[in-house]
Amino acid sequence: MxxxxxxxxxxxxxxxxxxxxxxxxxxxxxxxxxxxxxxxxxxxxxxxxxxxxxxxxxxxxxxxxxxxxxxxxxxxxxxxxxxxxxxxxxxxxxxxxxxxxxxxxxxxxxxxIVAFFPDDLCITKGPAEGRRHFVDRMVANIQSDFLMSSVNYAKVLKSRNHVLRQSQNGIDPVLMKTLDEQLIGYGEKIHTYRSQTLKALLPLAIEIYTEISMGKDPTPNMELTAGFLLSSEYMSDYKTNFKKTLEKDLPRDRALGMTSSGPHRADLFISLGNYNSRQYASQGQQRALVLALKLAEVHMLRSILESPxxxxxxxxxxxxxxxxxxxxxxxxxxxxxxxxxxxxxxxxxxxxxxxxxxxxxxxxxxxxxx
Ligand SMILES: Nc1ncnc2c1ncn2[C@@H]1O[C@H](COP(=O)(O)OP(=O)(O)OP(=O)(O)O)[C@@H](O)[C@H]1O
Ligand SMILES: [Mg+2]
Known part of the structure; x- marks a missing residue:
């Protein structure tokens, strides 16, 4: 287009x-x-x-x-x-x-549209929120129902946090179970879409970065974290892990008045060689990394949408x-x-x-x- x-x-x-x-x-x-x-x-x-x-x-x-x-x-x-x-x-x-x-x-x-602005350097430099935003905008361009899952997840999260804040005198276990089930359901969708998109993006981003850096820099890598620990005890099954984490964290979440685990706490770990790009990559390398991610997004969208x-x-x-x-x-x-x-x-x-x-x-x- x-x-x-x-x-x-x-x-x-x-x-x-x-x-x-x-x-x-x-x-x-x-x-x-x-x-x-x-x-x-x-x-x-x-x-x-x-x-x-x-x-x-x-x-x-x-x-x-x-x-x-x-x-x-x-x-x-x-x-x-x-x-x-x-x-x-x-x-x-x-x-x-x-x-x-x-x-x-x-x-x-x-x-x-895929856009690069100087502020986008926050993808490599800044807090996790900027990286989540980058990933989510990209996924929303590809998966039409992603936005709905995100909106629904945010609504359930808000309700759950409200219940946690009101829980000094006890908590309704049935209500909590319902909210947890909904949170886990939408959460799994969000995580799956994010992982699938990044899996397709990574080889393209590596190829483009290697090209831009003329093979002189170490190879970049990206890893998505779930926003909680995916323990092998549950065969890395997302839903079971998320459920167990919510149960384990409940006393702390009640004290904090908010949900401390889930896709709203996910992050994208971007590295150059084996080092975190945030601390290790130079200003120009960080810029080239973000550009490589954006260009990889263009190539990916072009093949999915059949037009760039x-x-x-x-x-x-x-x-x-x-x-x-x-x-x-x-x-x-x-x-x-x-x-x-x-x-x-x-x-x-x-x-x-x-x-x-x-x-x-x-x-x-x-x-x-x-
Ligand atoms: N609402 C506004 N009304 C009039 N002028 C504005 C308004 N908002 C911003 N400006 C001015 O518009 C001008 C153009 O800003 P812009 O950010 O587009 O510049 P630029 O060419 O991208 O510059 P740079 O190379 O520094 O990034 C600036 O002088 C800015 O102060
Ligand atoms: Mg400008």
Missing amino acids: FLESLSLHNFRNIAQLELTIPAQGVLLQGNNGQGKTSILEALYLCATGRSFRTQRVHEMIRHGESAARISARFIRRGVRHVIDVSLQPKHRVITVDDKRLPATSSLLQMVN PILLLDDVSSELDSERCSVLFNDLVQSEAQVWLSTTGAAKLPENPKMSKYEVTDGHVNLLNS
Whole structure:
């Protein structure tokens, strides 16, 4: 799938903008603070219904204006669609082909996008939450009922935690058993989907990382933890292990007023060689690792969906040396995805004459090639 055009009105520092984009994509270059990330943010908002920078709609509306509007025309499986996003300070309306969306999540089935932002370095550097989010967004792109299992799991978890907090004077064993059974059921689904997706992703990520690092770095690896110990005593059976853990942890969970084990506590252990990438990998290696994961996701989605997703890479060239940049760029071209790139230093990136190249200055764009 790919975008044909993107238009913005009063979005961030952009008063009015109309971009026409070839199927190969676009390179946005320009100095700091000119509007490159804002353009990518607008596209991401159309694709997902959310910004990657803020949850507050008013921050995205151009200062001094009362509303903003974005429109994206795209082709999916040979059919043209239009997504319109209208932003008012406390209000956001999204329509697809002039029909209001029942839920923002239905956009996921409509537009497939893989995005890399500088903040994504938190996948290797930051807390487990960022890694879970990365995995879950990827799974949701592939498994349409994953989101429902996640929502249901979160609901049961909330109820269970509420019961734990109210349990000073005793606990209703029947209610607890019901909640545990539901938690284990949804939990197993979540864990299975996550594991299956990562199993398919890992060989691709290793191949891409080895390519980007030109075989000079140790081999990366990824391991998903369940959010509790999978003891061999129960033949590593997920449901039995989770059940036994909930039973064992009950006194502590009551004292804490929350459930301390389960997929909401899962983590993805990413290593380079035999070392945790968080402590061991350099800044550039961490960036290359995250990029390899995202590119692996593109390749995986392309084979599952039979067409590549849109790939969005903000400020991709910083911290990568020019050799790694050019290998990465070749991989982008081979992925056949429509690529949206932003950079302050275009000199490092090889030219692709099929991509449009725009200079972004003070919220305006100027086409540099034709
Ligand atoms: N609501 C808003 N109204 C007007 N201007 C805004 C608004 N929000 C942000 N800006 C400004 O928009 C400009 C563009 O920001 P953006 O993040 O898109 O820049 P950029 O080109 O990606 O820069 P960098 O290379 O530093 O990442 C900045 O100067 C920022 O202060
Ligand atoms: Mg930026």
